[in-house]
Amino acid sequence: MTLPSGSDQALALRDLAIEIGTEAAGLVRTLATGTVSVSATKSSPVDVVTEVDRACEELVRARLLAARPQDAVLGEEEGDTEGTSGVRWIVDPVDGTVNLLYGIGEYAVSLAAEVDGEVVAGVVVDVAKDVLYAAALGHGATRDGVPLRVRPSPPVPERLLLTGFGYRPDVRAHQGACVARLLPRVRDIRRMGSCALDLCHVAEGTADGYVEDGPRPWDWAAGSLVVTEAGGRFAVLAGAPAPHRLTSEDSVLVASPAQGWDDLVALLRQTGFLA
Structure with a gap:
């Protein structure tokens, strides 16, 4: 898959992230209907990994490799894979794993693309609520396609x-x-x-x-x-x-x-x- 440069590249990477992130969120949503259990721990006994995390990251990596085989990927569960294109994907298959484990509906699939170290595209899918946040550098941010804007700051x-x-x-x-x-x-x-x-x-x-x-x-x-x-x-x-x-x-x-x-x-x- 060949991408244009500059602003158009950010949009193309965002659109690919939307496609893959939406599919990954669907997988997490399906797996979350069954029994979710701890398969490993990381920095402490309460820092957990589930098979849902691993299955989601495997899917995301497979889809990225198929679409853009020269890109690098940094994933929470499987670490860093080098690339040659100047694009690096940063993947959190389930951000909010403890919420997922307890059935609390606040967890997400997070997928970003860097170009030469700068994040130019980002997608966060709220899995439980089926809400998609997306952004491309210089093109604004959206929630389910509707433009987002921060609220005015109170005192x-x-x-x-x-x-x-x-x-x-x-x-x-x-x-x-x-x-x-x-x-x-x-x-x-x-x-x-x-x-x-x-x-x-x-x-x-x-x-x-x-x-x-x-x-x-x-x-x-x-x-x-x-x-x-x-x-x-x-x-x-x-x-x-x-x-x-x-x-x-x-x-x-x-x-x-x-x-x-x-x-x-x-x-x-x-x-x-x-x-």
């Missing part, structure tokens, strides 16, 4: 923020302390369980911002483009030194409408999320 004390927690106890202890300092200073905080969907919620205006320490590129690559193409800002910023991280490093995801960005970042520094 900081009136903002509803989303967050998440890691799986290691030391990471969770730091995150919990930061959230405890943040909570009295905003309208409220929600923990939904899927980084990719949290970013899409900011993009569609059902939240005023998002912060989380530690997600990996497959968690946020597609959602980051959806939120920025919807008029928001996204960055991976240096986290404050903490017991699990003795020095500052770029590990804290932040997203919000562009208009309210500076105030949110200042608040996250004051409450210990950011260096």
Whole structure:
């Protein structure tokens, strides 16, 4: 499959991601109707992998290989496969695996395409609700084909923020302390369980911002483009030194409408999320 360059390439990659992501979400939806059980763990006993994760990633890789055999692929479950085309796909087969395990309807298939290191296309499929978020660089973001726009930012004390927690106890202890300092200073905080969907919620205006320490590129690559193409800002910023991280490093995801960005970042520094 040969793609055009520039803007048209972003659209073609997005359309391929929509096709493959929709099929993958259908597979996850079908498998989720049966018994979902843990098949392995990763960073801790509560960081789980299911056979649904593995089957979905296998399908996505097979479809990508058939369509674009020269592309690289980075997947959460199967790691990095090198390519020669300058395009790399970043795949999270199920973002929100614990929600899937418990039958909580907040998990997604996330599929992004980078060109020379820049994300140019992203698709996040909310599996349980059958909602498709998509974006192409320079062409905006959509939800089921309808253009998305972030909501205007209210004053900081009136903002509803989303967050998440890691799986290691030391990471969770730091995150919990930061959230405890943040909570009295905003309208409220929600923990939904899927980084990719949290970013899409900011993009569609059902939240005023998002912060989380530690997600990996497959968690946020597609959602980051959806939120920025919807008029928001996204960055991976240096986290404050903490017991699990003795020095500052770029590990804290932040997203919000562009208009309210500076105030949110200042608040996250004051409450210990950011260096």
